Amino acid sequence: MKKIKLLHILTELQLTNGITSYVMNHYQRLDHDKFQVDFLIVKTADQKYIDMIEKHQDRIIQAPRLSMKNYAKFVKHAKTLFTENNYDIVHSHEFNWGMPYLVEAKKKGIAVRIFHAHATQSSPSLVKKIRNALLIPKTIHAATDLWSCSEVAGKFFFKDKPFYLSHNAIDYERFLFNQEYRDDIRSILNLEKDIKLIGFFGRFEAQKNPMQTLDVFKELLILRKDVHLLMVGGGSLEPKLLEFISENNMDQFVTMFSPRRDIYKFYSAIDLFMLPSLYEGLPVVGVEALFSNLKQVYSTNITRELNLIDSITYLPLDLSVDMWARKVSQLLDQKSERVLKSSDKLNIYKIDYQAKMVEEKYLSFFKGA
Incomplete structure (x- = not known):
């Protein structure tokens, strides 16, 4: 069976980061005979996660340094990334710097493009809120599927649009x-x-x-x-x-x-x-x-x-x-x-239950294909 190629887009792979915990809790329980996984990050990765990813012969990909001044670099990197890699699923946990990657994934015809909401506000900074108000609709438009960690986060980002609820579950x-x-x-x-x-x-x-x-x-x-x-x-x-x-x-x-x-x-x-x-x-x-x-x-x-x-x-x-x-x-x-x-x-917060649900959700995208 050909493996499903999955790309996670998130800021970092660090121990005290909640999005990291969500992604890696699911990654540990993923059937690695069915999935090949890359992680696109802009910051750093803890050695614990580096070892885990290398064990499964998966990859961490470094994006340009996080800065709005680097926006053109993000666009260029996204084009290169999706030209060199044929992903089946792009699962983005970022609405700002992740936006050009979802947009480029759409241009390349990647069938499953997930935008996953993890917060109830885009930023405490007024300037960044204004910037993000422009980026979020583009991110949503580029996605095929909308996910959220909670009802309140989903309603904040997606308003009346339907979304899949994937709870932050743990071991x-x-x-x-x-x-x-x-x-x-x-x-x-x-x-x-x-x-x-x-x-x-x-x-x-x-x-x-x-x-x-x-x-x-x-x-x-x-x-x-x-x-x-x-x-x-x-x-x-x-x-x-x-x-x-x-x-x-x-x-x-x-x-x-x-x-x-x-x-x-x-x-x-x-x-x-x-x-x-x-x-x-x-x-x-x-x-x-x-x-x-x-x-x-x-x-x-x-x-x-x-x-x-x-x-x-x-x-x-x-x-x-x-x-x-x-x-x-x-x-x-x-x-x-x-x-x-x-x-x-x-x-609903037990990882074995949620991990099974998420894996089945991933696989459901390709049933009958």
């Missing part, structure tokens, strides 16, 4: 509460048993709003000292975060780690997960926190679709950080059962 068993993980990680952090640990896991970029987490934690320290903040991630805001921590004498209360391959262990160690994003589709870290049965505090910009077991508290970003801190403090004092008694309500 959930790794994220179930584990006392050994909790003890090990808290020992590494040198935390006493009565210390309440708050977690922020994600990219240190404007969208994820990590500064809000630090602002809230600063206020929380005024209320109580039996707390510690763990931030795991990386990104352009890291220097600013470190400067804030130092200037406010919070060094002994905050620990920052680079992206980790064993991040699943850290969910068991924390007592509350915080994600005050400016916008989201459906965050993978939120799904991971669900299976760990954690108390969670999110901005109201994150979809209620995630709140399947009523473990999430939503707060508006225009609410004072003092009120955020008071709510976090209240939640930390509430007793809760960490062991998830049943995960049936979360079945």
Whole structure:
């Protein structure tokens, strides 16, 4: 049987990137006897994913450096890419720099061109919003199929157009509460048993709003000292975060780690997960926190679709950080059962189920061909 050639278009292949997690969770479970997969990225790839892709004799392709000044280079690269490669499916997770690739794929007659929405806003920047308002319709027009990670993301991008819902699913068993993980990680952090640990896991970029987490934690320290903040991630805001921590004498209360391959262990160690994003589709870290049965505090910009077991508290970003801190403090004092008694309500976020659905969807495009 001739393999189906699939191209994924995404910014990077990094550990704390939600789109990366979606793509690679599915890639691990794909039938590699049926599919040959390329990954087109503009940034970097973690060695874990490089090894995984090389193991299956697939490829990572580097696109031009991410910059609107390079737009002509993207167009030229897209023409070269689709002249040299006969793809059956192009699955784009990018609406801005990915646009010329979908457009060129359409010109080359590639039968299946998927645009996959992962957010509920195109950018926090007004200038970029205006730019993206021009790019998004072109991306949609170049696609044959529209996909979304959530209802809210799909409605934002596609309005009344029909779309296929492909949930952000995970290998959930790794994220179930584990006392050994909790003890090990808290020992590494040198935390006493009565210390309440708050977690922020994600990219240190404007969208994820990590500064809000630090602002809230600063206020929380005024209320109580039996707390510690763990931030795991990386990104352009890291220097600013470190400067804030130092200037406010919070060094002994905050620990920052680079992206980790064993991040699943850290969910068991924390007592509350915080994600005050400016916008989201459906965050993978939120799904991971669900299976760990954690108390969670999110901005109201994150979809209620995630709140399947009523473990999430939503707060508006225009609410004072003092009120955020008071709510976090209240939640930390509430007793809760960490062991998830049943995960049936979360079945849609289990990767084995979703991966089978996505593979069948891919194959359905070619039935009878």
